[in-house]
Amino acid sequence: MKDCTECVVRNRAICGGLTPDELAALGSLGRNQIVRRGQTIVWEGDEALVVANVIDGVLKASMSMPDGREQIVGIVFPSDFIGRPFGQESPYSVTALTDAELCIFTRSSFEKFALQHPDLEHRLLQHTLGELDRAREWMLLLGKKSASERIASLLLELSTRLQAGGCAHDSMVLDRFELPLDRQQIGDLLGLTIETVSRQLSRLKGEGLIALPDRRHVVIQDRARLQNIAMAA
Amino acid sequence: MKDCTECVVRNRAICGGLTPDELAALGSLGRNQIVRRGQTIVWEGDEALVVANVIDGVLKASMSMPDGREQIVGIVFPSDFIGRPFGQESPYSVTALTDAELCIFTRSSFEKFALQHPDLEHRLLQHTLGELDRAREWMLLLGKKSASERIASLLLELSTRLQAGGCAHDSMVLDRFELPLDRQQIGDLLGLTIETVSRQLSRLKGEGLIALPDRRHVVIQDRARLQNIAMAA
DNA sequence: CGCCAAATTGACCCTAATCAAACGATGTGG
DNA sequence: CCACATCGTTTGATTAGGGTCAATTTGGCG
Incomplete structure (x- = not known):
């Protein structure tokens, strides 16, 4: 059985700061999953069915053009959050760069939980703001x-x-x-x-x-x- | 006196969806401000003292390198949110591209209010996720x-x-x-x-x-x- | 050992940067 | 009212940084 209190990324991931009760409730919604290098979890343009926390490993978020040109738009490390909550379809694909271990949720169950737990949403907001800062730093790199x-x-x-x-x-x-x-x-x-x-x-x-x-x-x-x-x- | 219920961007900005009471409370924390084309509201690297909603006009968020090269990392339109809540210093500057009208808050008062009003934070999260999607779309443009x-x-x-x-x-x-x-x-x-x-x-x-x-x-x-x-x- | 994919190196080319000049609006003063 | 200065923009000529195509080299692995 899964025990979130032992999770190695607990302090840094969005689930950090939850009460033991909340943590248990959230934990019961998710399941651990191993993905192998090269495996894709979410496809660009498809309905975004799942979100996840990264426990171990490194993944990429990437977007591509009709003719096949591809841009990696994010590198995802342990304790980072994967997926696009509150959106219909994922604007990018997520693929494992190394073998990885995830804590995975259906998007709907995660969203429902998040709406009832403002502290979780707050952590998610903080993570998202950090991602946005890094994306903009990368725009400077790519543009200049x-x-x-x-x-x-x-x-x-x-x-x-x-x-x-x-x-x-x-x-x-x-x-x-x-x-x-x-x-x-x-x-x-x-x-x-x-x-x-x-x-x-x-x-x-x-x-x-x-x-x-x-x-x-x-x-x-x-x-x-x-x-x-x-x-x- | 300011009346948020009449605000032209109310439905689309993060304050949409607040109850009349909440809206009045938030409104009392902010003030309307006109900025002229070319005026800078937040400086890259400075302490992020204010956040704001854009009521009218267009602004840019930009980052620059020590030698002066500059990259615009976001265009900000009416109903968009400006600033970096929950962060010490702003990673970018914000400058008006046209004369603009803002609804401006001190960062500390806005953060305090947001932490007490999960529905506002939820709207802010939605806006931030949208910004992140656009930033990534732009990374594809700049990279490929x-x-x-x-x-x-x-x-x-x-x-x-x-x-x-x-x-x-x-x-x-x-x-x-x-x-x-x-x-x-x-x-x-x-x-x-x-x-x-x-x-x-x-x-x-x-x-x-x-x-x-x-x-x-x-x-x-x-x-x-x-x-x-x-x-x- | 030898195969195959990934990475390196080389030769050449092309897109966009740089440098430079001309143009066109707008505004000022004679 | 027109000469003229100014700023933003357009256009032209040339260059350079990185892309493309091709040939080797490296290294992982059966």
């Missing part, structure tokens, strides 16, 4: 930054958000981490091609700012210079 | 669309959102409207330069899809073809 600035920004963002999602101290950031995205996905997130991503990573490596022990790992060797690149040129 | 696709998308978006903010029927869209942005601002919104904006507009005009009676007005003459350009190529 050069390829190298985009790559540097991404590496710094991942090094902090993977940390926040992990189990170490809040104020720490990781200098070595696993990339949850392949080169194509990095391109789809940054508005670049796979070749440009590769070239810029090679360049940063050549200049000694980062190391790439293998295709799925990054080591930040000179965070200060990386931050310089990310914010100016 | 060509210059002509961006221009076409913007014109279509303005033709519907200016309408929604106006007083005609919901299902209608405008074929002729006033541009609240100059060419530089269009560039800052679409991630293009002023010259590219101008060239693409001239091209659409040359092909008979739009007319430009003067620098601040647009007429959509072939909506279907414009939609084709906006969504594919």
